[in-house]
Amino acid sequence: MDVLLTTKPQNHVTDELSVIIFWGRNQTLDSNRKTVLNKTFHDEPLIMDFNGDLIPDVFGVTNESDRPQILIGRNLSWHPALDTESKMYIPHSHAFIDLNRDFTDGNFSNATDTKQKPEDTMVVGQSVFADFDGDGQTEHLLPACADVTCQKSAIYLSKPGLNQWIPVLQDFRNKDTLWGFVPYKNNQASVPITLHIGDYNMDGYPDALAILRNTSGSNQQAFLLENVPCNNASCRSVHRMFKVYWELSDLNQIKDAVVATFFDIYEDGILDIIVLSKGYFNSEFAIHTLKNNFEADAYFVKVIVLSGLCSNDCPSKITPFGVNQPGPYIMYTTVDANGYLKNGSAGQLSQSAHFALQLPYNVLGLGRSANFLDHLYVGIPRPLGEKSIRKQEWTAIIPNSQLIVIPYPHNVPRRICICIHVYVEYIYIFPHLYERVL
Ligand SMILES: [Ca+2]
Ligand SMILES: [Ca+2]
Numbered sequence: 001m002d003v004l005l006t007t008k009p010q011n012h013v014t015d016e017l018s019v020i021i022f023w024g025r026n027q028t029l030d031s032n033r034k035t036v037l038n039k040t041f042h043d044e045p046l047i048m049d050f051n052g053d054l055i056p057d058v059f060g061v062t063n064e065s066d067r068p069q070i071l072i073g074r075n076l077s078w079h080p081a082l083d084t085e086s087k088m089y090i091p092h093s094h095a096f097i098d099l100n101r102d103f104t105d106g107n108f109s110n111a112t113d114t115k116q117k118p119e120d121t122m123v124v125g126q127s128v129f130a131d132f133d134g135d136g137q138t139e140h141l142l143p144a145c146a147d148v149t150c151q152k153s154a155i156y157l158s159k160p161g162l163n164q165w166i167p168v169l170q171d172f173r174n175k176d177t178l179w180g181f182v183p184y185k186n187n188q189a190s191v192p193i194t195l196h197i198g199d200y201n202m203d204g205y206p207d208a209l210a211i212l213r214n215t216s217g218s219n220q221q222a223f224l225l226e227n228v229p230c231n232n233a234s235c236r237s238v239h240r241m242f243k244v245y246w247e248l249s250d251l252n253q254i255k256d257a258v259v260a261t262f263f264d265i266y267e268d269g270i271l272d273i274i275v276l277s278k279g280y281f282n283s284e285f286a287i288h289t290l291k292n293n294f295e296a297d298a299y300f301v302k303v304i305v306l307s308g309l310c311s312n313d314c315p316s317k318i319t320p321f322g323v324n325q326p327g328p329y330i331m332y333t334t335v336d337a338n339g340y341l342k343n344g345s346a347g348q349l350s351q352s353a354h355f356a357l358q359l360p361y362n363v364l365g366l367g368r369s370a371n372f373l374d375h376l377y378v379g380i381p382r383p384l385g386e387k388s389i390r391k392q393e394w395t396a397i398i399p400n401s402q403l404i405v406i407p408y409p410h411n412v413p414r415r416i417c418i419c420i421h422v423y424v425e426y427i428y429i430f431p432h433l434y435e436r437v438l
């Protein structure tokens with residue numbers, strides 16, 4: 001695994017970001033093995049696989065052109081990435097994810113159908129992507145405010161291909177207190193308005209974490225937004241909406257939170273929470289972890305997609321593993337506890353800039369149904385011009401299992417996989433491990 005670092009001069013003579021890539025060496029980094037890019041970036045870069053060779057590439061607007069460029073990871077060569085007259089918004093929320101169910105990513109900022117922001121919004125936050133209604137297709141979620149101070153906040157949802165924004169959360173009032181998003185200021189201590197997505201209760205519907213501020217006071221906190229059935233007219237067409245958990249005492253105790261995200265502590269498939277908070281002086285930050293005590297008998301499947309590549313010292317006859325990839329798309333179909341067909345889907349590492357803090361794998365909740373997954377599909381990016389989809393399908397996957405997908409050889413469509421399928425005991429002691437070669 002390599003590490004990409006962005007730096008900014010301390011004296012702020014310029015807002016340009018310099019980028020340094022440290023090349024990994026087994027499990028360490030060597031400070032002498034690095035590449036300092038010869039261009040600077042206007043904004044944090046997006047890591048994506050532009051050319052479908054399963055080697056991550058670097059996307060962004062540099063000091064040389066107003067149009068985004070791509071740095072191809074394999075040979076570190078620069079190429080134009082997008083022909084557009086539009087200027088990229090800063091802070092951007094570019095994403096590399098499958099929006100049209102062909103299991104191949106399109107770059108969000110590359111979409112030909114540009115979409116206007118929701119009506120009556122003054123401030124827009126970061127776009128995030130999740131299968132909000134659990135139908136197997138990604139939706140676009142956008143936190144926004146109707147005024148510059150975010151006294152009136154909302155979260156909107158849009159379906160790919162439809163030029164319509166549906167509010168999925170508008171009620172930010174808890175008793176007598178009105179909460180709202182924290183507007184972004186372009187300085188070091190400010191974090192863009194964003195949602196961090198994860199299915200904390202494993203019901204198959206992705207939930208979110210958001211940072212909200214008391215509009216009449218000064219406190220700001222992390223809140224859990226649960227994805228629940230829609231109970232009002234405005235969200236009826238998506239059937240789902242967010243409900244804020246105002247009284248989670250563990251989260252309420254963390255004052256001046258700035259970022260909150262999901263993380264699987266103990267790797268038991270149940271998502272826990274990490275919160276970053278500001279100390280009394282802005283320069284002091286503290287990291288808090290909250291273990292998810294949710295103990296319903298819900299099931300999950302955890303999927304990790306690797307690259308199936310190794311660098312030139314790959315030992316012969318050993319199948320390479322590679323590292324977690326940006327861009328794979330995962331979808332399942334199953335039957336829920338009531339006998340209805342249920343889908344779910346997620347993209348792996350679709351966003352990487354501005355504290356996206358996505359997990360390098362996906363945990364998909366299955367609800368209380370202990371049924372086998374009828375189908376699980378994994379698609380990986382393919383090069384431009386290649387017609388057939390790089391996709392693999394499995395049937396009868398056991399719930400509460402972990403699937404490690406190694407696309408090898410990745411350029412032979414429909415035969416992309418060697419997989420290690422691990423059954424994770426609900427009480428995690430020693431997982432029984434077996435290998436399936438498909
Ligand atoms: Ca690539
Ligand atoms: Ca969906």
Ligand SMILES: [Ca+2]
Pocket residue numbers: 198199200201202203204205206207227365
């Ligand atoms: Ca959920």
Ligand SMILES: [Ca+2]
Pocket residue numbers: 263264265266267268269270271272
């Ligand atoms: Ca956990």
